[in-house]
Amino acid sequence: MSRNTPREWSYWTENKLQILSEYLPAFNVAAKKSHERIYIDLMAGRAQNISRSTGEEIAGSPRRALETSPGFTRNIFCELPQNADQLEADLRARFPRATFEVVPGDCNDTIGVTLSRYKSLSKAPTFAFIDQQAAEVHWTTLQKLAEFKSYGTKAKQWILMSPVMIARGTRGTNNAMVRKRVTQLYGTDDWLRIQRAKERRLITPKEYRAEMVNLIRYRLAEHLGYSYTHRIPMLMPNRTEIYDMVFATDHHAGDNIMRHLYKKAAQREPGMMEQAVLRAKEERIEKSGQEGLFELEPSEPKVSGEILWQPESHWDPSTRPWW
Template sequence: MNVLPPFSRLRFGELNSARARALEWHLRETFPGDTRYEVVQGDCNATIDATLARLADVAWAPMFAFVDQQAAEVHWETIRKLAAFRQDRRHGRKAEIWILMSPTMILKGVRGTNNAAFQRRVDRLYGGSEWRQIQRAFDGRTIIASDYRRQMVNLMRWKFEHELGYAVTHRIPMQMHDKVEIYDMVFATDHDAGDRIMRHLYNQAALREPEMMRQAKEAKSGQFSLFDDDGGVEDASAGQRLWRPEPCWDPTGADWWSYEDYLDENL
């Protein structure tokens, strides 16, 4: 709401009705007289068409969508609609999308008590059953947990680039203080500034968070810090050592990828 330059239109989707009312009350109290926003209560997969229709007069403008899910709540069809909404006739750029991906939560649901229904939810997230190839490889102990996480996020990036036509995607892992990766953010853009934006954001986060700064200095020196207090020295390049952009890869190139299984599930 306070970002500069400001957004001209803001739409906040919230599934829970009580939280949607609380958010709307908070926005009215905090930003009195601000008419740029609307809180849309309901399943975003069901409300997306009407929400975008009310923004049709600004479809020409740059658009940023933050897709904040816990595991597999958002459908690929909803993502596709977001990507296709912007009408940039000059450059052909699509909406920029920043989506939370949590393979850990997906794995928990896949192995839960209602696993068959949850697996269908994951099918809807990916717009197909390709992810099941990764799941089988993990269940068969062909890949380990860290590979599973990377492969699941990579598949989403691959689909952004090769099905939706995005020029660039980035994976940004989010860590706890013990360096355990808890989820990933995926950023999809058609603008060459995307890489610079991600570096800038990570640098800013590293300057704010002492633990991130400590990890960056370890990465620079190759040694572990013995003391938390480093004298307050800031390193403007800290984020660049914690995160560097890496291209996605063709998931079907893995030795364990089976076209026979894929065809059986999709025919």
């Protein structure tokens, strides 16, 4: 794919970004007494993105951060060199007066120097968005973010975790490299205990996904000292978790805000899922040359008003009998 080709996103990504759009202004309102507020996007992505379901343009996380009102006083966007220049040019054109920097390179290599440039602002409320695909971020990077604040609560972190992608990678030809990266993500090889339990069929695939997400939550809480962690699964049409969003915070206000938004996202998801399925059916009909013979209409949501997400505590993985 050319670097100029817009990236296609599925409805679960749109739902995730909607949560981000709703959380960022709430974060800044809660932090309104602070003169400085820092947003860090470790994997900021391409400048151009479109919806796979509708073909419409979707604003990525950097644009959403810069569009936030009230806004952040500092915005840091990390991205690989092949995309960084185009991302910066796009953002400069859209937000000529905004205060931000695009940091080219692997965020695991650049985060230390980047944070050191903002050392004088280490008391500022800080939010970090870690939108990885599988296991690109290192535990040492999460640790540096947690230790950045010299006063008050730690930097809030919102991390994409995809056991599905990890499981797929461990079966591939680059098996050894993937396993090394996953160990770097967790900062321990304890995840291999979960992997072996799955391979020996001691746990189901669903249990594997839950255990892999729990392990990062456990380490964020017990090793980095975060008071609250949450997960929300992003579901495919077959109800399989394509990935989870894990939130870590020290502050009760951030916890309450994200709880509310997670519940809204869970209620929103079935309708988005149905629209995506409907669009896929329309495309199949168009390709078959039978458009006009069928008229597809979305059904009424069957879950309106239902609470589909409830917070669950993390657990000590070593208590599992297969551990």
